[in-house]
Amino acid sequence: MTAPFRFPRFFVTSPAPCPYLPGRQERKVFTELNGAHAGELNDALGRIGFRRSQSVAYRPSCSGCAACVSVRIVSGEFVPNASQRKLLKRNADLEVTACRPWATDEQYQLLRHYLSLRHPGGGMSGMDEDDYADMVEHSPVDSLIVEYREPTVDGRRGRLVGACLTDRQADGLSMIYSFFAADGAGRAGMGNFIIMDHILRGHAAGLPYVYLGYWVQGSPRMAYKIKYRPIEALGPNGWRRIAPDAEPIPAELKSPVPV
Numbered sequence: 185m186t187a188p189f190r191f192p193r194f195f196v197t198s199p200a201p202c203p204y205l206p207g208r209q210e211r212k213v214f215t216e217l218n219g220a221h222a223g224e225l226n227d228a229l230g231r232i233g234f235r236r237s238q239s240v241a242y243r244p245s246c247s248g249c250a251a252c253v254s255v256r257i258v259s260g261e262f263v264p265n266a267s268q269r270k271l272l273k274r275n276a277d278l279e280v281t282a283c284r285p286w287a288t289d290e291q292y293q294l295l296r297h298y299l300s301l302r303h304p305g306g307g308m309s310g311m312d313e314d315d316y317a318d319m320v321e322h323s324p325v326d327s328l329i330v331e332y333r334e335p336t337v338d339g340r341r342g343r344l345v346g347a348c349l350t351d352r353q354a355d356g357l358s359m360i361y362s363f364f365a366a367d368g369a370g371r372a373g374m375g376n377f378i379i380m381d382h383i384l385r386g387h388a389a390g391l392p393y394v395y396l397g398y399w400v401q402g403s404p405r406m407a408y409k410i411k412y413r414p415i416e417a418l419g420p421n422g423w424r425r426i427a428p429d430a431e432p433i434p435a436e437l438k439s440p441v442p443v
Contacts, residue, residue, distance in 0.1 A: 356393030
């Protein structure tokens, strides 16, 4: 009898400078996502802390460091706080559209603007149009682009102010990469609004979680990820809720989860 699918082969990258914690080295374990069962494999790996990048699923596997912690929001129990409610109300006029994962020049120009303001000199700063198209379109799983636009006026489409490449997994939405008009331009807080829209979108679809990727204690770039409650973190004993105002996170959650 032939097995329904082959067990994936895992590989480890060479050490490289950590993009989040100065003076540290990062290393990743990864496997390819391809074939008829790529979606099921991505779902299974997502539940143990892997993330997708194009046709690869990866997870940090750093020697002597486990600062990267997978986090996910429990969408059905999310209750926005006062500032989050104000943000939702302020951006309630935005036109939100879930599109097939197809790259456009408008999206790319917004991404370039976002990177130039938020991550100048970062690992993605050298992306050209083809690189962006590869990121968006080369997905072996159920993916979409969620676009956020200002209101249509006199039949003319509003300005694109945000976008998010998102995977729909069996138990939730996984936010792969979001970018937005980071100069404010009357739309301050777009990054947070995009997350909350995904929480509401996932709950409406009956999906219990929104996966935010990795939270790194001590990295200012990651601090926003634990502002949404309830939120769960992945440790060696599985997913566990982080108590409100828990800072730092429990030490046991810092241990790497074996593959």
